[in-house]
Amino acid sequence: xxTALPLSDKVQEALAVxxxxxxxxxxxxxxxxxxxxxxxxxxxLRIKLGLDPTAPDLHLGHTVVLNKMRQLQNLGHxxxxxxGDFTSMIGDPSGRNATRPPLTREQIELNAKTYFxxxxxVLDPERTEIRYNSEWCDPLGSxxxxxxxxxxxxxxxxxxxxxxKRFKEGTPISVHEFLYPLMQGxxxxxxxxxxxxGGTDQKFNLLVGRELQKDYGQEPQCILTMPLLEGLDxxxxxxxxxxxxxxxxxxxxxxxxxxxxxxxxxxxxxxxLLSFRSMTDIAGFKVEVEGGKNPRDIKVALAQEIVxxxxxxxxxxxxxxxxxxxxxxxxxxxxxxxxLSGAPLGIGQLLxxxxxxxxTSEALRMVEQGGVRIDGAVISDKGLKLEAGQFVIQVxxxxxxxxxLS
Ligand code: TYR
Numbered sequence: 001x002x003t004a005l006p007l008s009d010k011v012q013e014a015l016a017v018x019x020x021x022x023x024x025x026x027x028x029x030x031x032x033x034x035x036x037x038x039x040x041x042x043x044x045l046r047i048k049l050g051l052d053p054t055a056p057d058l059h060l061g062h063t064v065v066l067n068k069m070r071q072l073q074n075l076g077h078x079x080x081x082x083x084g085d086f087t088s089m090i091g092d093p094s095g096r097n098a099t100r101p102p103l104t105r106e107q108i109e110l111n112a113k114t115y116f117x118x119x120x121x122v123l124d125p126e127r128t129e130i131r132y133n134s135e136w137c138d139p140l141g142s143x144x145x146x147x148x149x150x151x152x153x154x155x156x157x158x159x160x161x162x163x164x165k166r167f168k169e170g171t172p173i174s175v176h177e178f179l180y181p182l183m184q185g186x187x188x189x190x191x192x193x194x195x196x197x198g199g200t201d202q203k204f205n206l207l208v209g210r211e212l213q214k215d216y217g218q219e220p221q222c223i224l225t226m227p228l229l230e231g232l233d234x235x236x237x238x239x240x241x242x243x244x245x246x247x248x249x250x251x252x253x254x255x256x257x258x259x260x261x262x263x264x265x266x267x268x269x270x271x272x273l274l275s276f277r278s279m280t281d282i283a284g285f286k287v288e289v290e291g292g293k294n295p296r297d298i299k300v301a302l303a304q305e306i307v308x309x310x311x312x313x314x315x316x317x318x319x320x321x322x323x324x325x326x327x328x329x330x331x332x333x334x335x336x337x338x339x340l341s342g343a344p345l346g347i348g349q350l351l352x353x354x355x356x357x358x359x360t361s362e363a364l365r366m367v368e369q370g371g372v373r374i375d376g377a378v379i380s381d382k383g384l385k386l387e388a389g390q391f392v393i394q395v396x397x398x399x400x401x402x403x404x405l406s
Contacts, residue, residue, distance in 0.1 A: 005036035014075050020279060021064075021272045023200045023225040026207075031222040034194050038077070045077040048193040048221070050133070050184060051119075052088040053111035054103065058118045059245040060306070061229040061238035064273045065197050066122040068226055071276075072195075073124055080129045080191055081119065083112045086137035087184060093162060093177045094201045118248055121310050136190040137183060148182050151215055152208070157181070160204045181205045185212040193221045200225045229273055232258060234266040252311040253334065256319035257326075257398060259303035264295040267302060275305055331392055335400040343388035343405045347372070347379070350386055354393065354401040371396050 007015070014035050019025055038045050049069050073079045084092075085108045091101065103111075116130060140148065157178050158164055166173050181204060188196055188209035196206050206223035213220045228237040231244025238245045246258045262270060271282050285298045300320060307316040322332045338354045345353075347367060348360035357363035364382050366372050372379055373394040374386075386405055394400050 004033060005040065007032055007036055008039060011035045011039055016279075017071050017075060018068075018224065020071070021068075021226065023227045024203070025222065025224045027222060030220075031195065034222065045072075045194040046192060047072050047077050047079045048082055048188060048191055048196045049079065049198070050082040050084050050087070050187060050196075051115060052084040052092055053108050053115050054088060054091075057240070058115070058248045059238055059240065060248065060270075060274060061231070061245065063122050063248065064229050065199060065226045066119055067274060067276070068197055068224065070122050070124065073127055078129060079123065079127070080131055080193070081116065081123065082187060082191070083108075083115070083130065083132045084184075084187075085109075085112065085132045086134040087180060087187075090176055090180045090183065092180050092184075092205070093173075094180075094205060121248060131191065133183070133187050133190075137186070140186075145179070148186055148212075149179065151212065152178075152182060154178075181208040182212070185209040188221050189213055189216045189218060192218060194219075195222045195224060197224050197226065199228055201228075227273070230266060230269065232261055234263050246306075248310045252307045252315040252319045253322050253332065254398070255310065256303045256307050256316070256323055259306055260296075260299055260323060262299070264299070267295065267299050271302060275302060276309075277305070326397070331394075332400060335392065335402045337402045337404070339404045339406070341406050344385040345405060347382065347384040347386065350393070350403070350405075351395065354403060356393065356395040356399050356401055366395055 011032065015028075015032055018031065018035075019028075025031060034045055037043075047069065049065060069079045069081075088103045088108055091103075112132075116125075120128075158167065160181070163173060163177075165171075184205045185208035187193075189212050193209065193213075196209055198206055203223070203225055206221075206225070210220035210223065230236065231238035231242055232246070233242075233244045236242050236244055240247075246255055250258075259270070268282070268286070271277070271285070272279070275282065285301075289295050289298060303323075304316040304320060307319050311319075322334070326332055340350070340353055342349075346360075348363040351357040351363035351366070351372070352360050357366060363372075367379060367382050367384075370380065374391050388406050390402070390404050392400060392402050
């Protein structure tokens with residue numbers, strides 16, 4: 001069908017949902033036509049998201065793409081959660097300046113399970129197709145691989161920024177790294193994908209999928225890239241190594257407090273990329289804030305939505321109560337209880353043995369900085385020895401223990 005279909009209101013709405021928060025949607029007019037044809041035929045689109053099961057602990061940054069999948073899933077399309085068990089043996093060199101170490105079979109299996117379990121808090125697991133790319137990559141064999149490799153030129157491979165850079169710098173690029181984008185593209189052929197999602201770093205690989213599909217006589221997939229979410233500092237990308245992340249398995253109270261710690265400006269970005277609320281609702285919140293409403297209240301709603309997603313509605317309510325209590329300087333209600341013996345015990349040992357500090361030297365430093373309280377009162381004596389008894393001890397804003405010392 002070469003004549004363009006008109007775009008119904010429903011299709012235009014769907015397009016707006018797809019475009020919310022994206023970095024790029026290529027090619028938009030093609031995608032609009034895919035949506036229009038899908039509406040006409042009642043045949044849902046096939047939407048692919050591939051993941052190499054390398055890092056099983058997801059943070060909110062990882063969920064940005066998953067959210068987009070969920071939004072498209074809610075529109076009735078088929079989402080495919082593709083586990084790159086084959087591709088992770090190669091290791092995606094995207095954005096890397098070095099060859100990745102390959103994973104073992106056991107690591108892959110284990111990580112894939114954790115990954116899907118965690119992703120299911122965002123996706124509707126009942127309506128998600130899970131596939132492993134070894135299904136079609138293994139049968140290719142070496143002959144198939146050679147044929148696949150003949151479909152792409154070295155010059156085009158070298159267009160990729162990270163390859164160019166490494167080549168110029170003299171950082172080695174192994175031949176098997178060229179196979180990565182080809183295999184990822186071949187996955188799109190095997191799945192007859194209509195749309196592939198990824199972070200901005202995936203653009204090159206996603207485009208290879210388009211090329212290969214054309215080669216195989218298929219209609220090329222559209223590609224959608226999502227930006228990388230800023231971390232709690234509001235500047236750097238959210239990442240585990242920068243310690244500016246909110247892990248999706250973190251305790252409800254921590255998660256809540258971390259969301260509350262983002263700036264009022266960053267809050268809107270988190271809304272756009274992480275909330276399931278409509279953009280109309282979010283625009284309504286903006287109007288309220290412009291009209292004088294405290295942005296803190298809007299942030300509370302976001303923190304609650306996020307905690308409810310990864311824990312439960314009840315946990316979200318408890319976390320709010322706990323947050324309010326703490327900001328009044330109160331003691332939270334989920335303080336771990338610790339029994340210790342050895343009274344009288346030095347403050348350094350005490351903080352170490354309750355795990356509130358990693359070492360006695362860190363403990364003494366915290367005391368020095370005025371970051372340690374016993375039953376609410378700041379202590380300053382590094383030589384303090386505690387007698388047997390019961391007390392609540394606090395380090396910094398968020399770490400507490402209820403200690404029984406004998
Ligand atoms: N390259 C993707 C990443 O590193 C994972 C992926 C694997 C995507 C196979 C698609 C695919 O077909 O995140």
